[in-house]
Structure formats: C-alpha cells, structure tokens
Amino acid sequence: MMMNYNFKQITTIPNSKDLIDIVLSKTQRKTPTVVHNGYAIGRIRAFYIRKVKFTQDTIHEKLSGILDGFPKLEDIHPFFADLINVLYDRDHYKLALGHVNSCRNLIDNLAKDYVRLLKYADSLYRSKQLKKAALGRMCTIIKKLTSSLNYLEEVRKHLARLPTINPFERTLLITGYPNVGKSSFTNNVTNANVDVQPYPFTTQSLYVGHTDYDYARWQVIDSPGILDHSLEERNTIEMQSITALAHLKACVLYFIDISEMCGYTISQQIQLFNNIKPLFKNKPHLLVLTKTDLKPVEQVDPEDMASLQALAKEEGVELVSMSNKDGTGITEVKNSACKLLNAYRDTQTVDQVTGGQDIMKNTENVLRGVYIAQPKKRDNRERTTYIPEKIKQQGRQKIDRPTLRQIQDQFGGAGVFDFPLQEHFDLENNDWKYDVVPEIMDGKNIADFVDKDILEKLNALEKEEEMLEKARENEIDEDEGEGLDEETEAAFQEVVSKRALKKLEHKLKQNSRSKNIHRPTMEEFEKVLPEDANKESIRQRTLKNRRKLRGLDSDFSEESGVEDDNDIVDEQEEEKRANKGMLKRHRDLKRTLSRSRTRGYKEEKTPDQKAMDRVKFKIDKIWQGRAGEADRAIGTKMPKHQFSGKRSFKSDRR
Numbered sequence: 269m270m271m272n273y274n275f276k277q278i279t280t281i282p283n284s285k286d287l288i289d290i291v292l293s294k295t296q297r298k299t300p301t302v303v304h305n306g307y308a309i310g311r312i313r314a315f316y317i318r319k320v321k322f323t324q325d326t327i328h329e330k331l332s333g334i335l336d337g338f339p340k341l342e343d344i345h346p347f348f349a350d351l352i353n354v355l356y357d358r359d360h361y362k363l364a365l366g367h368v369n370s371c372r373n374l375i376d377n378l379a380k381d382y383v384r385l386l387k388y389a390d391s392l393y394r395s396k397q398l399k400k401a402a403l404g405r406m407c408t409i410i411k412k413l414t415s416s417l418n419y420l421e422e423v424r425k426h427l428a429r430l431p432t433i434n435p436f437e438r439t440l441l442i443t444g445y446p447n448v449g450k451s452s453f454t455n456n457v458t459n460a461n462v463d464v465q466p467y468p469f470t471t472q473s474l475y476v477g478h479t480d481y482d483y484a485r486w487q488v489i490d491s492p493g494i495l496d497h498s499l500e501e502r503n504t505i506e507m508q509s510i511t512a513l514a515h516l517k518a519c520v521l522y523f524i525d526i527s528e529m530c531g532y533t534i535s536q537q538i539q540l541f542n543n544i545k546p547l548f549k550n551k552p553h554l555l556v557l558t559k560t561d562l563k564p565v566e567q568v569d570p571e572d573m574a575s576l577q578a579l580a581k582e583e584g585v586e587l588v589s590m591s592n593k594d595g596t597g598i599t600e601v602k603n604s605a606c607k608l609l610n611a612y613r614d615t616q617t618v619d620q621v622t623g624g625q626d627i628m629k630n631t632e633n634v635l636r637g638v639y640i641a642q643p644k645k646r647d648n649r650e651r652t653t654y655i656p657e658k659i660k661q662q663g664r665q666k667i668d669r670p671t672l673r674q675i676q677d678q679f680g681g682a683g684v685f686d687f688p689l690q691e692h693f694d695l696e697n698n699d700w701k702y703d704v705v706p707e708i709m710d711g712k713n714i715a716d717f718v719d720k721d722i723l724e725k726l727n728a729l730e731k732e733e734e735m736l737e738k739a740r741e742n743e744i745d746e747d748e749g750e751g752l753d754e755e756t757e758a759a760f761q762e763v764v765s766k767r768a769l770k771k772l773e774h775k776l777k778q779n780s781r782s783k784n785i786h787r788p789t790m791e792e793f794e795k796v797l798p799e800d801a802n803k804e805s806i807r808q809r810t811l812k813n814r815r816k817l818r819g820l821d822s823d824f825s826e827e828s829g830v831e832d833d834n835d836i837v838d839e840q841e842e843e844k845r846a847n848k849g850m851l852k853r854h855r856d857l858k859r860t861l862s863r864s865r866t867r868g869y870k871e872e873k874t875p876d877q878k879a880m881d882r883v884k885f886k887i888d889k890i891w892q893g894r895a896g897e898a899d900r901a902i903g904t905k906m907p908k909h910q911f912s913g914k915r916s917f918k919s920d921r922r
Contacts, residue, residue: 324379439518446493
C-alpha cells in the first residue's frame with residue numbers, strides 16, 4: 269500500500285479542553301433543545317438518547333480524524349518510518365496514538381451502556397440525569413488525553429516543517445564530516461537556501477533542493493555532518509543522515525576536505541568512510557575532494573594522496589575534485605554523479621526503481637527512452653528490401669508542379685485571385701464539382717425539384733375546386749325539390765325558411781353580445797320625422813307626460829288648445845329644468861364611450877362563481893404588487909405589554 273508523503277495536510281490537533289468545547293457546542297447546536305414533562309415517555313427517551321448518540325458520534329469522528337491523519341509506520345516507506353523513530357521515538361509515537369484509539373473505544377462502549385439504560389427510564393428527570401452522567405463520563409475520558417494530544421500536536425508541527433522528500437525520485441545524497449562544504453555545494457547546484465557558517469553542525473536536519481539533468485528532475489539532499497563513533501553514541505542530528513544513507517536509493521557523494529580546515533585530517537575522513545561503508549552497499553557513490561582553492565590536489569601529502577587513490581581503486585569509484593568558492597569542478601561532479609545513478613537505475617526494473625507508483629512508472633519509461641527491437645538472423649539467406657518498379661520510376665521522374673502560392677501570384681496575387689477549392693473535391697462524378705447546390709439524392713439537388721409555374725397551377729386548381737363545389741350545391745338543391753307534391757313542397761319551404769330564420773337570429777344574438785345597442789339621439793329622431801310634424805307639440809307632449817309622472821295635473825284644454833298663464837309659466841320653468849338635464853346628460857355622454865343602460869336586479873351568483881371571483885381578486889393583487897395572504901404581516905412591531913416595565917430574576921440574565 270502506497271501513500272502520499274505530504275505531512276503538511278495533517279489537520280491541527282486540539283487540546284482536551286478545546287475538544288470538549290467543540291463536541292458539546294456542536295451537540296447543543298445540532299440537536300433539539302426543548303422537552304417537556306407532559307410529553308410521552310417514549311418521546312422523552314428518544315430526545316435524550318439522541319443527545320447521547322450524537323455526542324458519541326461527534327467524538328468518534330474527531331478522534332478517528334486524528335488517527336487517520338498521522339502516518340502508520342507499517343504502511344509508509346522505511347525511510348520515513350526510521351526518520352519518525354529518530355525524531356519522535358517510535359514507542360512514544362505509537363503509545364500516543366494507541367491512547368487515542370483506546371479512548372475512542374471506551375466512549376463508544378460507554379454510549380451503548382447509557383443508551384441501554386435510557387430505554388428503561390421512567391421519567392424526564394431520570395432521563396436527564398442519565399444523559400448528564402453519560403456526557404460527563406465522556407468528557408472525563410477526553411480529559412485523560414491531555415498529554416497525548418499535546419504530544420501529537422508537537423509531532424504534527426514538526427512533520428509539517430520537514431522537507432518534501434520523494435524516496436523514488438532520482439536523488440543525490442551528500443555526506444561527510446561537518447564543515448566540509450556539503451551545504452555550499454547544495455546551494456551552488458540547486459535552488460535551496462541552506463545556511464552556511466564556518467563552524468561545524470550548522471546543518472541540523474535534512475535539506476532538499478532540486479536541479480535538472482538530461483531533461484529530468486533531480487533532488488539533492490544535504491545531510492548533517494557525521495562523526496566517527498559507534499551507532500549508539502550518535503545523536504538525533506547524525507541519525508538523520510544515517511537513516512537517509514540506509515534507505516534512499518541515491519548516488520552518495522562523500523566529501524573529503526583535503527585542506528583539513530574542517531578540523532579533521534584526511535586519514536580520519538578515510539576512516540569514517542570505512543566505518544559507514546556498509547550503508548553504501550549496492551549504491552553508486554563518488555569520492556569528492558573539496559576546497560581545492562585553499563589547497564590544490566598537487567600540494568596534498570603523497571601518503572594521503574596514495575591512501576585516497578587506493579581507496580578509490582578498492583571501491584571501484586571515481587575520484588573527482590572541486591571548489592565551492594571559485595566554482596571549478598562543480599558541474600563535473602554533478603554530471604558524474606548523475607551518470608552513475610542513471611546507469612544504476614537502468615540495471616533495475618521499473619517497479620524496483622519507482623516502488624510501484626503509476627506516475628513514477630510513466631516518467632521512468634519516458635526518461636529511459638524508446639526500446640528499439642532488432643530482428644535476429646535466423647538463416648544465411650539475404651533478404652533485401654523490395655521496392656516495386658513503378659515506385660522506382662516515379663522517384664526518377666521529377667514532376668514540377670506549381671504551388672498554390674505560385675498560381676496565386678500568376679493570376680494577380682492575394683485579394684485578386686481565389687484558388688478554386690472544388691478542384692480537390694473527390695466525388696463520384698467530376699461534373700458535380702462545380703454545382704452551386706450539391707447533390708442530395710440520386711444525382712439531384714433542390715433546384716431539380718423546384719417548379720417555376722407552381723403558383724399558376726395552384727390558382728387554376730383552386731378555381732377548379734370552387735366550380736366543382738358550386739356545381740355540387742346546385743345538384744343538391746335540384747335533387748331536394750324534385751318529385752314532391754304541393755303539401756310536401758309547402759312543408760319543405762317552411763322548414764327551409766325556419767332554418768334560415770334560426771341562423772339569422774343566432775347571428776344577431778352573437779352580434780348583440782359583442783356590441784352595444786344603439787339608441788338614437790333626439791337629433792336623429794327628428795331627422796326621421798315627416799316634415800309636417802310639429803316639433804313644438806312633440807316637446808309639449810313630452811313635458812306633459814313628465815308632469816303626469818310626477819303627479820302634477822295641468823289644466824290643459826285639448827279642445828281649445830289654450831292654457832292659462834300659470835300653466836304657461838310652469839311649462840317654461842319645466843322646460844328650463846329639462847334643458848339643464850339635457851346639458852348634464854350631454855356632458856356625461858362625452859365622458860363615457862357607451863350610453864348608460866337601465867339597471868336591473870342583481871342576479872345571485874353561484875358558489876362556483878363566487879370562488880372564481882375570489883381567485884381573480886387574489887391574482888389581481890399579485891399582479892398589482894400588493895401584499896397577499898402569503899406575505900408576513902406584523903401588526904405591532906413592539907407590543908406594549910412585552911417592552912414595558914422592569915425585568916427581574918432570570919429575565920435579566922438572558
């Protein structure tokens with residue numbers, strides 16, 4: 269099982285007090301908070317069982333997140349497993365995670381027990397006390413995790429500060445005594461910014477930089493210095509270098525300070541190489557002579573130089589020199605180390621080199637290049653390449669075809685000549701290449717199906733149909749009237765006339781529904797009167813009728829046609845009042861488009877009609893943007909009885 273070695277993704281570990289606050293506040297927010305003694309006992313039990321179960325689930329989720337976030341030493345690469353052992357003590361690390369796991373199991377079992385007890389609670393008080401005891405015991409268990417959670421938080425912080433090292437990537441590992449130039453070389457060949465000082469043990473942890481060689485990405489690891497003593501006496505800083513040397517499949521660069529400015533002689537540095545030589549087993553390594561600017565190789569003591577050459581010959585490694593100050597030999601050292609590692613990786617399978625990671629496999633296959641398979645010779649027969657004669661002749665004949673650019677320049681240049689693209693169309697019939705509309709079916713296109721005289725033919729066809737309809741109607745009329753006696757003929761005519769009358773009435777009724785009834789004005793009425801009609805007498809009769817309707821009886825003599833003076837005066841006043849009424853009605857007619865109709869009794873609506881009216885009223889309110897039944901209405905923003913007077917006791921503490 270492979271995992272992602274990005275320890276920066278581990279979430280923050282809260283301490284025990286913060287974890288209790290997180291769990292209890294989430295329980296309060298996510299579960300119901302109101303229960304009454306009057307509820308059914310089953311409902312009360314379910315209320316408190318939900319509280320206990322939700323708290324247990326929340327704690328289980330938080331503790332599981334802590335356990336899943338930290339790497340398991342059995343599943344990760346041995347380099348990281350040993351590095352965690354060196355930095356944090358493997359036993360202490362596993363004990364802390366085991367403590368968290370045991371507390372998680374205790375809380376799960378505790379919740380089961382109290383849920384079982386809550387099922388038999390017989391009152392709200394007992395249910396509440398059981399819930400209180402359950403949550404209290406859970407919090408007590410969490411408080412016991414204080415030391416473990418604090419330790420895991422410190423481990424998380426340190427893991428997040430570790431450099432991101434890929435154990436399967438191409439790696440150059442630099443080692444040697446302290447202050448021999450390891451960090452300076454790392455800064456020269458990579459983008460790492462390692463602190464460089466003239467005293468030993470400046471580098472106290474692993475530093476990683478990256479460089480490029482042969483179109484591939486390489487990581488360069490700068491390790492802390494190592495002293496020559498037994499493994500039990502080495503401190504944490506030195507053990508980080510030992511761990512990297514033991515588990516990383518890298519090219520090891522052992523730096524030797526030939527100027528002896530580091531405080532150790534060449535013989536001591538050779539002795540350290542022999543002591544840690546088992547860590548270089550089956551790994552390419554290189555002996556690098558540093559600080560040649562302070563002491564050139566030619567000035568090295570002959571005995572020491574002979575020891576170095578004997579060591580290189582014995583190990584079968586290359587002896588190279590360089591100077592970090594003036595930059596001589598740095599590129600040669602880097603290239604030699606990269607070539608050694610490439611040759612070593614080529615001897616191994618892709619799975620061995622990449623650790624089974626698919627992304628690394630693809631990258632490795634690309635970097636190794638394409639494998640070209642060569643056929644093996646099976647007999648002594650020569651099998652030459654066969655080339656047909658036709659192909660050979662085509663190769664001898666050089667066909668000088670003009671290019672499109674040459675044709676364009678010949679006929680006027682760009683913007684004047686457009687090359688006919690139809691020449692390159694590959695169609696069944698070459699005559700179709702220059703068709704304006706392409707073929708759609710059986711060698712025909714849309715233009716083949718268009719009739720120019722279609723409109724004239726359509727008009728002639730419509731006229732012919734109209735004539736046929738008229739002839740058919742005449743035949744029906746003739747057939748209906750033939751062979752009838754007088755009585756039957758009379759009955760037939762009566763039916764026909766009644767049918768025509770019904771049609772006319774229906775038509776008039778339809779027209780009356782959509783149009784207002786026209787009422788003639790006085791001027792229109794006078795126009796239709798005969799010329800010898802007395803308009804004055806008409807007006808007098810109108811006034812008389814009105815007086816009768818009001819209960820006024822005039823002494824009008826029909827025989828003599830003479831009125832007394834009082835009647836004349838009354839008629840004049842009545843006429844003035846009538847004229848005023850006419851003027852008023854005339855003004856009203858100007859305001860309205862239709863004349864007023866006589867009001868009748870209001871018909872009683874059915875329940876369905878009333879319901880439809882209510883729906884229409886609601887729809888009108890919606891379209892007008894007015895508040896409806898669904899809108900929230902607050903009658904009084906601050907009711908007097910709720911916002912006046914003094915509050916005391918618990919009300920003040922809310």
